[in-house]
Amino acid sequence: MKLKLVMAAAIVTALGMTAATAADEPQVVRQEMMKKVGSAVGALGAIVKGEKPFDAEVVKASLTTMADVAKDFPNHFRAGTEVGLDTEATTKIWETPEDFKAKSDELVKVAEAQLAAMPTDQASTGAAMKAVGATCSSCHETYRLKK
Numbered sequence: 001m002k003l004k005l006v007m008a009a010a011i012v013t014a015l016g017m018t019a020a021t022a023a024d025e026p027q028v029v030r031q032e033m034m035k036k037v038g039s040a041v042g043a044l045g046a047i048v049k050g051e052k053p054f055d056a057e058v059v060k061a062s063l064t065t066m067a068d069v070a071k072d073f074p075n076h077f078r079a080g081t082e083v084g085l086d087t088e089a090t091t092k093i094w095e096t097p098e099d100f101k102a103k104s105d106e107l108v109k110v111a112e113a114q115l116a117a118m119p120t121d122q123a124s125t126g127a128a129m130k131a132v133g134a135t136c137s138s139c140h141e142t143y144r145l146k147k
């Protein structure tokens with residue numbers, strides 16, 4: 001396993017040196033997806049903290065982004081992308097892919113439930129943020145490297 005990882009790292013490094021762009025690499029694609037989710041939570045956070053007024057459109061767009069990303073996210077962890085390009089993915093993703101997908105589905109489910117209920121003010125946006133936030137930590141705990 002370890003040797004395989006080292007070899008994968010060497011291959012990724014070699015590819016990285018010749019590829020014109022890394023933007024299409026799964027590691028980069030999934031990091032960009034998570035960045036989108038991060039900004040979506042940030043938009044909710046601004047409302048919760050009172051930095052921005054409650055805006056139903058912003059809340060809706062943020063929750064929709066989270067659900068959309070989480071539906072596709074587990075598709076970007078093919079074999080050979082365990083390391084490289086600053087990935088923070090843990091190898092556990094490839095060991096228990098079903099559980100990893102279940103964790104992503106959980107975010108879809110919670111975000112969609114919040115969309116169906118739809119927050120109406122600052123307080124209910126806070127509750128929605130807390131609900132989706134729990135699914136982020138639940139996955140990161142096991143599947144994202146702590147740096």
Ligand code: HEC
Nearest residue numbers: 031034035037038041087088089103104107136139143144
């Ligand atoms: C199904 C598991 C899972 C869920 C659910 C999840 N994440 Fe992640 N997240 C990851 C993994 C894996 C990475 C590391 C990806 C990589 O580096 O290849 C990551 C990385 C990130 C990053 C760093 C992106 C970068 O490279 O700059 C942010 C920010 C982030 N997640 C935010 C969130 C937020 C906010 C939520 C909840 C709304 C969330 N994530 C839900 C698994 C998950």
